[in-house]
Amino acid sequence: MNWLGILEWHDIVFLRAWQHPSSSELVAAGAGGIVVLGALAALLLITAKHWWRPLWRDWLTSLDHKKIGIMYIVLATVMLARGIIEANVMRLQQLLAVDAPGYLSHEHFAQLFSTHGTIMIFFVAMPLLTGIINFVMPLQIGARDVSFPLLNAVSLALTAAGAALLMVSLVIGKFSTGGWSGYPSFTEKPFSPGAGVDYWIWALTPASIGSTLTGLNFAVTIYKQRAPGMDLFRMPLFCWVSLCTSILMIFAMAPLTLATLMLALDRYAGFHFFTNAAGGDVMNYANLFWLFGHPEVYILILPAFGIWSEVFSTFSGKTLYGYTSLVYATMAIAVLSFTVWLHHFFTMGQSADVNAAFGMATMLIGVPTGVKVYDWLLTMVFGRIRFRVPMLYANYFLLTFVLGGVTGVLLANPGVDFSVHNSLFLVAHFHNMLIPGTLFAMFAGFHFWFPKAMGFRLHEGLGQLAFWLLAPGFLLAFFPLYALGLMGGMRRMAVWSDPSFTPWLAAAMLGAMLILAGLCVLALQLVVSIRQREALAVPVGDPWDGRSLEWAGPAPPFEWNFPVPPEVRSRDAFNDMKRDGRAHSAPERYHDIVMPKNSAVAPLLGLGAAICGFAVTWHIWWLTIASLLGLMAVTVARSFVTNVEKTIPADEVERMHRAWLDRASATPAIPRRLEATTDNRGKAEVPGT
Amino acid sequence: MTDHHHPGLNLGHTDRSTHAAAEEMIFGFWIFLMSDMVLFALLFATYAAMSVHGVAGGPAPADLFELKSALYQTLLLLTSSFTFGMASLALKYRKDTGRLLFWMGVTFLLGAGFLVLEARDWVKMVTEHNAPPQRSGFLSIYYLLTGTHFAHVSAGMIWMAVMAVQLAVFGNDGPVKLRLMRLALFWHMLDVVWIGIFTFVILLGVAP
DSSP states (O other), X not given: OOTTTTOOGGGBHHHHHHHSOOHHHHHHHHHHHHHHHHHXXXXXXXXXXXXXXXXXXXXXXXXXXXXXHHHHHXXXXXXXXXXHHHHHHHHHHHHHTBSSOOSSOHHHHHHHHHHHHHIIIIIIIHHHHHHHHHHHHHHHTTOSSOSOHHHHHHHHHXXXXXXXXXXXXXXXXXXXXXXXXXXXTTTSTTXXXXXXHHXXXXXXXHHHHHHHHHHHHHHHHHHXXXXXXXXXXXXXXXXXXXXXXXXXXXXXXXXXXXXXXHHHHHHHHOOOSSOSSTXXXXXXXXXXXXXXXXXXXXXXXXXXXXXXXXXXXXXXTSOOTTHHHXXXXXXXXXXXXXXXXXXXXXXXXXXXXXXXXXXXXXXXXXXXXXXXXXXXXXXXXXXXXXXXHHHHHHHHHHHHHHHHHHHHHXXXXXXXXXXXXXBHHHHHHHHHHIIIIIIHHHHXXXXXXXXXXXXXXXXXXXXXXXXXXXXXXXXXXXXXXXXXXXXXXXXXXXXXXXXXXXXXXXXXXXHHHHHHHHHHHHHHHHHHXXXXXXXXXXXXXXTTOOOSGGGSSOXXXXXXXXXXXXXXXXXXXXXXXXXXXXTTOOXXXXXXXXXXXXXXXXXXXXXXXXXXXXXXXXXXXXXXXXHHHHHHHHHXXXXXXXXXXXXXXXXXXXXXXXXXXXXXXXXXXXXXXXXXXXXXXXXXXXXXX | OOSOXXXXXXXXXXXXXXXXXXXXXXXXXXXXXXHHHHHHHHHHHHHHHHHXXXXXXXXXXXXXXXXXXXXXXXXXXXXXXXXXXXHHHHHHHOSSSHHHHHHHHHHHHHHHHHHHHHHHHHHHHHHHHOOOTTSOHHHHHHHHHHHHHHHHHHHHHHHHHHHHHHHHHHOSOHHHHHHHHHHHHHHHHHHHHHHHIIIIIIIHHHOO
């Protein structure tokens, strides 16, 4: 019996580069080296600073939704760095490979576009939005935590397990070359014999299960944990999009889990779900994958719409225009998202009538989305607009997202789709939706809520500089791809033969470099802000004259969020509290608060899932069985733990709340024109009071 | 507080505090069952396609399925849902755990009988009809659909065994009750899924 399954020494990237020192293998070894050195540096830093204990006690075992949210964002940030670097590596290859071989092998290039897509969707966008919802939504509805705090931590651990597997694949073995969508027959064993596709399968599976559980958790939280008076139609719009996103996750993640499971059965056990022989049918995969994949698009964009709504309203100093229409538009989009999956494969053999029906359904989504754009525009009309960093992103989003939406309506026409499908036109379209739409929304949300989470603002000037790099960067990187697509450039090409592509590819390269530079400035901004945290501190907790309940307490918030459940009388609950003079008042009585104790269960399950994924990828069966048994043992053992809650005495709650109230009353309220200065300590001047 | 907080068995009359804690927990579990049902719905949809288009010259449903065995399996599983219902009544109305454990034991045995009969069907299909899952797309999805249900029933039985230990260790206390209420919902859902399999796979498969 082979204890290491099918794993062999030459699967390690450094040995491969030693044996075959081509430029492609050296790049791979360099990437593997960054992973290994990065991990070592992190371990050394934690050890040198004696951070192990606080890391374990305050973070990894924490069940606090705010900390879990922050950990999701940290995970996503690491993966984002990898995704953007990969994009630059690919751009350079395409630029150099016009009538030339370039510096990457075709297989390596294919791995890069597969990991880039997989990472950006599942390990950047998903954890970013899940992290932000985790942090913000319970605060906005006046809740103490999500409904199932341990489950929340488990979801994070499962997502992290998938991400870990993706990082390991840089060092040991090769990743799938089947793209982020992993289409069979190509990903079946005869055509992709190595472990690459298995890495892809077992990275996605825990992450998609984690997302299902996250959706469940958020939906129950919104239905059951709202503060007194927080009717559904008084919720901030961000909570509405969180609810719709959660419902989409509950329904849409299962098809992905099933599709990857079936592909695994095909590959490991010789089943015939998607094979070319014995009754297998790739259309099963196409349908299952896009039954997940299309709602997934709206899982990615709806939270962004929620962030934009909060940003437009807050930085225009106005209540959100057309709140009810925005709610119904969100709901309509969520429902329609399940009716359009077939537009991802117009060219795969349906009749023209079927294509026409799905094309029309697709165009219909433009209607509620258009309603939203007008609502956001009208929110700004007659507002006192402040161009803080989130508002810059928001206005940029309006311009570019509409353009991306128009190209989407073009693609929704099956006739047009037949001529541009799988071309760079499509690549330009979905990056046009996901970068200004989703990613920039996450950046805007990051700048917006960072002071609440950490207690200090991010450096305004560097944030603006990053924006002014990212904004032209996106346009340069992707608008040339529309042209290239119409000129016949297909997606996923490692080499070109048409010299007229070169100027467009050069522009795209420049754009990708600007985006990378923007990311570096964001990193610099974080470092500078941490160093200047005293000057940028906003301890009273309301740096932007916020309107919803997450701004009601100190920054960072109490572990228990609210000393007593806030009483909600209207929409824009905190704004009204400020106007009624209720914002900084002590309750009549304080009560003991019961909170969940820390638990090692989630990190253990995450570790087990990562080991299991690695073992099954490499056919190490003893380790697969051992880790599965370990996962079960931890789960069962947890159910025998009875002491799972801790009580925070009313005195302690009162002491901390009164300390904050004293600080709030001693802090001068500032007008909005001083918002971006160090005078801003987190207390907003309320005109007319 | 209303007496009826969530679909299914409510504890309002006999245990107010657990009843109050049940609302959110049981609601969450219903949502979990819903996502599980999405999984089964997709399996059924794939079966609908592949049992027609994926036979690939191999054995078709009518050549393989035995009504008699499927009937016994159905009777065992439906009866086990009834006996779990009796266990739920004991959970609600009795402080001692004897009757509860008895009905859970009966349920466990009925579930085990179901698993044995189903496994015997599979062995027969492979040995007598040369119909393993690798033979055709139809057989692949047949084994995955029934196998997923089989795995769920097995998980339910492991859960039941753990709960028997918990009843012995903790007695019939609040958290244990909440777990048993969720197990009950899970078990009944498997019945519903089996009725789907019996109808759409077995009966439709052998229908002339």
